Amino acid sequence: MSMEKTLVLVKPDAIQRGLIGEIVSRFEKKGLKLVGMKMMTLDEAILREHYAHLADKPFFGSLSKFMMKNPVIAMCWEGLECVNAVRLLCGITKARSAEAGSIRGDLAMSVSCNVVHASDSVENAGKEVKRFFKDGEIFDYKKTEFEHVYAEDEM
Ligand code: UDP
Ligand code: MG
Numbered sequence: 001m002s003m004e005k006t007l008v009l010v011k012p013d014a015i016q017r018g019l020i021g022e023i024v025s026r027f028e029k030k031g032l033k034l035v036g037m038k039m040m041t042l043d044e045a046i047l048r049e050h051y052a053h054l055a056d057k058p059f060f061g062s063l064s065k066f067m068m069k070n071p072v073i074a075m076c077w078e079g080l081e082c083v084n085a086v087r088l089l090c091g092i093t094k095a096r097s098a099e100a101g102s103i104r105g106d107l108a109m110s111v112s113c114n115v116v117h118a119s120d121s122v123e124n125a126g127k128e129v130k131r132f133f134k135d136g137e138i139f140d141y142k143k144t145e146f147e148h149v150y151a152e153d154e155m
Contacts, residue, residue: 001154005035005138006083007128008090009117010073012066019107019115020073026089026103027077031149036076036129036138042067049131059112066112074132080154083118083125090118 010023028034042050047064054060077086091102095114098105108115119125129138146155 001080003078003080004082004122004125005076005078005129006086006119006125007117007132008075008077008086008119009132010075011113011115011117012069012072013108013110013113014115015070015072017115022107023103023116024073024075027075027086030079030085030089031145032077032079032082032086033143033146034075035078035140036133037073038133038137039071039073040132041071044068046131050128063112076129076133076138080150083120083122086118087120090116 008027010020014020014023024034044064047067048055051060051063051067054063057063079085089103091098091104093104093114094111095104095108096110098108098114100106103116104114119128
C-alpha cells in the first residue's frame with residue numbers, strides 16, 4: 001500500500017457542459033486530496049507526448065483537435081493506491097458502456113468526448129504529473145480528513 005499521486009484532466013467537452021464542479025466533487029467525496037489544479041490550453045507538443053500511445057491511430061488528429069478546442073483543467077489527486085481508485089471512478093473509455101456510477105458512466109455518451117482523463121498506471125502517473133505541473137505547482141499539506149478516511153495502519 002502506498003500514497004500515490006495521479007493526473008486527471010477535465011476535458012474540453014466537460015468544460016463546455018458545465019461539469020467541472022460535478023467532476024471535482026466526485027474525487028473530493030471519495031476522500032482524495034487535491035494537491036494541484038490549474039486551467040491550461042494544450043498544444044500539439046504536449047498532446048503528442050500525452051497521447052504517444054495513440055499516435056498512429058486514425059483518430060489521433062481529431063482527438064488532438066478536440067483536446068485543443070478550449071482549455072482543460074489539470075488536477076493532481078493524492079491518496080492510497082489512488083491511480084487505480086481514480087481509474088475506477090472514471091470508468092472505461094467508451095462512456096456509453098461505462099459502468100453506471102462512474103464519472104463517464106453517469107455523465108458521457110462518447111468514446112472521444114468522455115469528460116475526463118486519468119493516468120493508467122503508477123509509472124505513467126509519475127510522468128504525467130511532471131508533464132502537466134511544474135514543481136512549485138504541486139502542494140504538500142496535511143489533509144486532516146485523512147484521519148477519518150483511512151485507518152491508522154493504512155496511513
Ligand atoms: N479515444 C478516441 N477514440 C478511440 C479511443 C480513444 O477518441 O477509439 C480518445 C478518448 O478521448 C480517450 C483518449 O483517446 O479517452 C485516450 O485513449 P485511451 O485508450 O488512453 O483511453 P483512456 O485511458 O482515456 O480511457
Ligand atoms: Mg489512457
